Amino acid sequence: MIMLSSLPIGLSLYPGETPASYWSRLCAVNAIAEKDLWLALRKRDRALPIRVTPRSALAYIELLGGLATGALLHDTGGLACGHGGATRQVECPTCRLIPPPVVLCKRCASGHRIVVARMHGPVCLRHRRWCSNPDDVDVIARPDHLAAQRVLNGPLAARGVHYRSPEVRAAAELLTLHSPGDGVEGVNEDEVRFFSRRVRLTALLTDSRLVNILMVPTVGTYALAMILDQIVTAHAMGHRAALGVLDGLQLQGRELRIGTCVVPIQGGRTLTPSAQRMLDRAKTIRAHLLHHRVEPVAR
Structure with a gap:
């Protein structure tokens, strides 16, 4: 003792x-x-x-x-990592779910500098302020930002996905590749502006129905680009349309069904301009989307 x-x-x-x-x-x-x-x-x-x-x-x-x-x-974080300091945390199934430390909202911390390690996004739901960077922005008039933060605190936290994770960065990159003129890769003003879009798309991209397809190693680059393009396009149309695309994903032998469209899992095919821009980055984005722990379900 x-x-x-x-x-x-x-x-x-x-x-x-x-x-x-x-x-x-x-x-x-x-x-x-x-x-x-x-x-x-x-x-x-x-x-x-x-x-x-x-x-x-x-x-x-x-x-x-x-x-x-x-x-x-x-x-x-509960259990300590048994690997100690010799192994990178991303290789530990326990430590990789602990997000990097962030500074707590100054209003919640009574003006003190408190660093926390937990699932914590840039929006303080209690005070309805954006407090991720030096800019203290009032988001009370942006209900979509508050809803996105609740998604971070709920479904994404349960999946081990935090705001600075590779999955969110992959969603931001897909938005840029889909619509290069939107400028969604910016920081500060653009980060605040496109926050809700990134989070909602991340929730779709880490859904188990899509992840089960991404985890199949035989799915080729062209098929990956088509899937990602379909998801981003449906996301822009609304949540119901995006869920419809997820429900329509089905792998049957050497073919992949995306709604009413059937494509081979290997080989090339005609792509939309946005899918063509995603082609070279498809496998890297897939790796980023599979960073979190996922419980596979039957396909």
């Missing part, structure tokens, strides 16, 4: 707050340098690394802050 006294001033833990964020706040509120406190911990436990590494001393930090045992581990 670790015997260690708490610091004079304890802090509550924000849901999903990273150990590094809590450690920094704890040191700041007690007016002690992070390096000095870490050296004091290393005198007690020589197994700790020389560099300040809060995730290596979770039990000590919990005692110093007066937290319950296991609070930091529970709020920063």
Whole structure:
């Protein structure tokens, strides 16, 4: 059992707050340098690394802050990665679902800088503000943005897809390839403007009905370009049209049925101009769309 006294001033833990964020706040509120406190911990436990590494001393930090045992581990992703630091997190089936740390909405954090590791998009639903970048934009008049953030918090979070994931980047690229003149690859103003379109398309592209087709290695580049083009086109027509395309996807032997259209899974065929632009990127986009964990269902 670790015997260690708490610091004079304890802090509550924000849901999903990273150990590094809590450690920094704890040191700041007690007016002690992070390096000095870490050296004091290393005198007690020589197994700790020389560099300040809060995730290596979770039990000590919990005692110093007066937290319950296991609070930091529970709020920063549950189970720890058994691979340690020798394996990249994207190769771990547990760690790859934990999104990269992001700064919490300043209004939710009472003006403090709180870094959290959880499924967290750029829109704060509580305050209805865009808070992903330095621009603090009011989105109360944009119900589609609020709905898109709920999709991020709900279905996409359950699939392990966060806002900065390869899947969302693939959706943004497909929108650009489908309509090059829209300028959906921009940042700041364009990112806010096209946020809901990207998220809604990502939800369609990570649907299990489509993913089951993408996971078949024999589906060729031309067939992939046709599928992706059909999905983006239907997405522009509305959610019901897009669901109709997903329902119509069916793999039968060497043929792929896309609604009423039947195409061979291998070989070339005539493509629309937008599908032709997607052709060279089809396999790369497929790899990005399969980044998240998917439970395969019967085809």
